[in-house]
Amino acid sequence: MQKNTILVVDDEVSILTLMKQAFSRAGYEVRTADSAKAALEILEDEKIHVMFLDLNMPEMNGLELCRRIRKDMPMAIIIAMTGHASLFELADCREAGFD
Secondary structure, three states: OOOOEEEEEOOOHHHHHHHHHHHHHOOOEEEEEOOHHHHHHHHHHOOOOEEEEEOOOOOOOHHHHHHHHHHHOOOOEEEEEOOOOOHHHHHHHHHHOOO
């Protein structure tokens, strides 16, 4: 039986570790990336349909990463994560393609 895979993207190692442990215990295969670039490299090789993306990352933020993923994977489920949000970012997230 094939495991369902989740991709978690965050520049904080502690968040990656926490999310990986939680989803692994729930029976999911978990891939992690500490940058948008690393996430895109993973997605070149693997079909992952559920993703959790940090909004605040250096180089490429979660909004831009979501837009790039949506071009190739319009049916993916992409969830935004952040420790610092505002109502204005909510509209930006919806526009970028977050679920």
